[in-house]
Amino acid sequence: MVLCGLLVAASSALAQLPSLELGLPVEGELGKDVYIINYVDHEADSGAIRDYMCGRQTYDGHDGTDFAVKSFRHMDSGVHVIAAAPGRVIAVIDTLYDRNKRVDRTLGFGNYVAVEHPGGYILYYAHLKSSSARVKVGESVKKGQRLGLIGSSGTSEDPHLHFEVWQRVDAFQGACLPRPLKWQEQPEYQTEYALIDADVTTWPPSLDTIRERPPRATSITKGDSSITFWSLQQHIAANDQLSATWLTPDGAAWFTYEFTVTAPSTYYYWWTWIRRPEASGQWKVEYRRNGDLIATRSFTVEATVSIGEPPRQGASLRRMGDVLRCEVASPCTLSVYDLQGRLLLRSSVPAGTSAHMVPFTTSVIIDLSDEHGSVMKTMAMP
Numbered sequence: 001m002v003l004c005g006l007l008v009a010a011s012s013a014l015a016q017l018p019s020l021e022l023g024l025p026v027e028g029e030l031g032k033d034v035y036i037i038n039y040v041d042h043e044a045d046s047g048a049i050r051d052y053m054c055g056r057q058t059y060d061g062h063d064g065t066d067f068a069v070k071s072f073r074h075m076d077s078g079v080h081v082i083a084a085a086p087g088r089v090i091a092v093i094d095t096l097y098d099r100n101k102r103v104d105r106t107l108g109f110g111n112y113v114a115v116e117h118p119g120g121y122i123l124y125y126a127h128l129k130s131s132s133a134r135v136k137v138g139e140s141v142k143k144g145q146r147l148g149l150i151g152s153s154g155t156s157e158d159p160h161l162h163f164e165v166w167q168r169v170d171a172f173q174g175a176c177l178p179r180p181l182k183w184q185e186q187p188e189y190q191t192e193y194a195l196i197d198a199d200v201t202t203w204p205p206s207l208d209t210i211r212e213r214p215p216r217a218t219s220i221t222k223g224d225s226s227i228t229f230w231s232l233q234q235h236i237a238a239n240d241q242l243s244a245t246w247l248t249p250d251g252a253a254w255f256t257y258e259f260t261v262t263a264p265s266t267y268y269y270w271w272t273w274i275r276r277p278e279a280s281g282q283w284k285v286e287y288r289r290n291g292d293l294i295a296t297r298s299f300t301v302e303a304t305v306s307i308g309e310p311p312r313q314g315a316s317l318r319r320m321g322d323v324l325r326c327e328v329a330s331p332c333t334l335s336v337y338d339l340q341g342r343l344l345l346r347s348s349v350p351a352g353t354s355a356h357m358v359p360f361t362t363s364v365i366i367d368l369s370d371e372h373g374s375v376m377k378t379m380a381m382p
Helices: 072-077 207-211
Strands: 035-038 065-068 080-082 087-093 112-117 121-126 146-149 160-166 194-201 226-234 241-247 253-260 268-275 281-289 292-301 315-320 323-328 332-338 343-349 352-357 364-370 373-380
Touching (some): 087 121, 112 146, 207 226, 226 281, 226 292, 241 268, 315 364, 315 373, 323 364
Antiparallel strands (some): 112 121, 194 226, 226 268, 281 292, 315 323, 323 352, 332 343, 332 364, 364 373
16 A cells, blocks of 8 residues: 655754654544554665564655554544644645545645744644644644644545654654654554454445445345445455355355455455345355454345246355466356456356466456356456
């Protein structure tokens, strides 16, 4: 997940600078309301990446610390950005669009507040919500004073605060960074896996939808065409095995989608979806990581009037790189579409287990159909 830093280079000759003790720049509880997802990159000049603990929780050239909230719905509720130290406001930008979901480095900080401190430090609070600034240029601010609201303005894919200290200083101290700057209480460096949020919805299955935190589906009505299980997670590792199994009202496994992660991520969206099943009653979806049950969600499928169409057979898919393993009870057709609906691949799937080469160079929709119609659909990412 790539967020943004200030596109400026500066000296790192900081040995003579006085210390500055910082408080957290956001209101809320870390790990519950707000999540640190990127730190400063200390290998910006070499093309490699290294955070203050010699880890890789950063990206190339990142000059600050990113404090993210779990969704745009959370952003809309109002998450306050607060002064990490007392100082004087020297810049305020407050009129730019605040719901960006793409990387465009020309947009920079978007809306931001800059506060100057003794010793030559400047703290930047970036990507703020439009018209949320509560301070003006020239105003003195106290530590903990509200400055504005978290948004997604400028170069930003998700709602977050980009907190940056200049002259290019990392506010954290660790094995790879002894610094005079410090936190009043430095946040703990987290590396363990955590599920931030997960649920089922009948909204369209897309990354845009999930970023908004779609409404939970507790009842699947006659008018609903699909059901999506989605998740937002921290510290996913390469080769993690992720799977979602949909269970019928009698507890039988109806469909399983499995996926092998190809690259580590500190902030990771994963989702899969199916067409509305015919059997009514209390359904369930189970989400697992490396075989461990992480989350379970239940929902009710309302009964519909049947005209005697035969019931669909169960199926399962397992992806290993560019190989898709299909397991079906009766012969099916495998169709792969891009997100614009263009057919990329179609092949026959015999009853039993078979393997198929699918070039996952972009996000695709996978459809398995038998003679009666679609058995299941799901989405896969590159």
